[in-house]
Amino acid sequence: MDALTVSHLEKRYPSFHLRDVSFRVQPGRIMGFIGRNGAGKTTTLKSILNLVHPDSGAVQFFGLDMPAHEFAIKQRTACIFGAANYYPQSALKTIAAVYRRFYPTWDEPLYQSYLQRFGLDPNKKIRQLSQGMSIKFALTLALSHHAELLILDEPTSGLDPVSRDELLHIFEDIVDREGASIFFSTHITSDLDKNADNITYIQNGHIIASGDKDAFVASYRKVEGRSEDLPPALKERIIGLHERKGEFSGLLRAADAAGANGLAVTPADLESIMVCTERG
Numbered sequence: 161m162d163a164l165t166v167s168h169l170e171k172r173y174p175s176f177h178l179r180d181v182s183f184r185v186q187p188g189r190i191m192g193f194i195g196r197n198g199a200g201k202t203t204t205l206k207s208i209l210n211l212v213h214p215d216s217g218a219v220q221f222f223g224l225d226m227p228a229h230e231f232a233i234k235q236r237t238a239c240i241f242g243a244a245n246y247y248p249q250s251a252l253k254t255i256a257a258v259y260r261r262f263y264p265t266w267d268e269p270l271y272q273s274y275l276q277r278f279g280l281d282p283n284k285k286i287r288q289l290s291q292g293m294s295i296k297f298a299l300t301l302a303l304s305h306h307a308e309l310l311i312l313d314e315p316t317s318g319l320d321p322v323s324r325d326e327l328l329h330i331f332e333d334i335v336d337r338e339g340a341s342i343f344f345s346t347h348i349t350s351d352l353d354k355n356a357d358n359i360t361y362i363q364n365g366h367i368i369a370s371g372d373k374d375a376f377v378a379s380y381r382k383v384e385g386r387s388e389d390l391p392p393a394l395k396e397r398i399i400g401l402h403e404r405k406g407e408f409s410g411l412l413r414a415a416d417a418a419g420a421n422g423l424a425v426t427p428a429d430l431e432s433i434m435v436c437t438e439r440g
């Protein structure tokens with residue numbers, strides 16, 4: 161059974177329309193959610209969680225309909241939208257004492273181990289935390305109740321490279337050890353190159369790809385060379401063509417790469433796919 165199934169979700173704001181959003185997050189998988197600023201990632205995540213009310217569409221967590229089973233779903237799910245900057249005057253231990261009461265599956269030794277791992281002092285107040293530390297505290301809370309699905313909006317932004325790497329290892333550990341699923345948005349595509357199994361790509365409120373990451377990346381090639389060597393028929397097929405000083409670069413669908421004889425054709429990565437796709 162899918163951890164999350166989203167079908168034909170619609171949400172309309174005066175100047176933005178989330179259109180026919182459908183995708184699924186399979187159990188035990190890490191799904192990355194990518195798209196430009198304003199593409200609709202946060203709106204999608206909030207609509208799924210009923211934090212904003214979608215206009216239409218269906219959302220199921222663990223086979224249970226949302227919002228009919230909202231309470232049961234949220235006990236089995238952990239969400240993070242940015243840093244834990246609520247109640248700035250409260251100590252971390254006070255926030256945790258309130259938070260843990262909502263989750264029968266709260267695991268105090270696990271919570272203590274994450275506090276230690278992230279170097280967080282439970283006696284500190286929220287306002288005394290740096291941006292990165294307050295994200296780590298939000299993660300500590302989210303990771304301590306054995307959630308079956310983690311929904312995280314840009315969890316790695318604001319973390320230093322070492323902490324980011326550590327968090328990605330924690331993600332892998334949770335998925336491998338507990339069979340949980342993780343659905344997280346990010347602009348740091350190299351994080352997804354490292355450990356996402358699946359990818360969902362949203363552009364201007366519409367999902368343009370959702371599925372296996374390796375297959376998605378393998379369906380493109382980077383191509384570059386001298387502009388004079390680029391045959392017109394191939395030029396028409398290049399996605400996100402960039403030309404400067406007689407040289408060009410861009411992206412080709414793998415099926416078109418056979419026609420690129422004499423040009424430098426290399427494997428694509430998520431960043432090059434995103435940049436070239438958005439360039440058009």
Ligand SMILES: Nc1ncnc2c1ncn2[C@@H]1O[C@H](COP(=O)(O)OP(=O)(O)OP(=O)(O)O)[C@@H](O)[C@H]1O
Nearest residue numbers: 173174175176195196197198199200201202203204
């Ligand atoms: N409450 C709201 N009322 C009106 N418009 C909104 C509201 N929330 C978001 N929007 C609009 O919806 C669009 C998508 O915003 P959203 O925050 O979902 O994008 P995003 O992909 O998460 O962007 P970013 O990567 O910058 O975080 C934007 O144009 C934004 O202005």
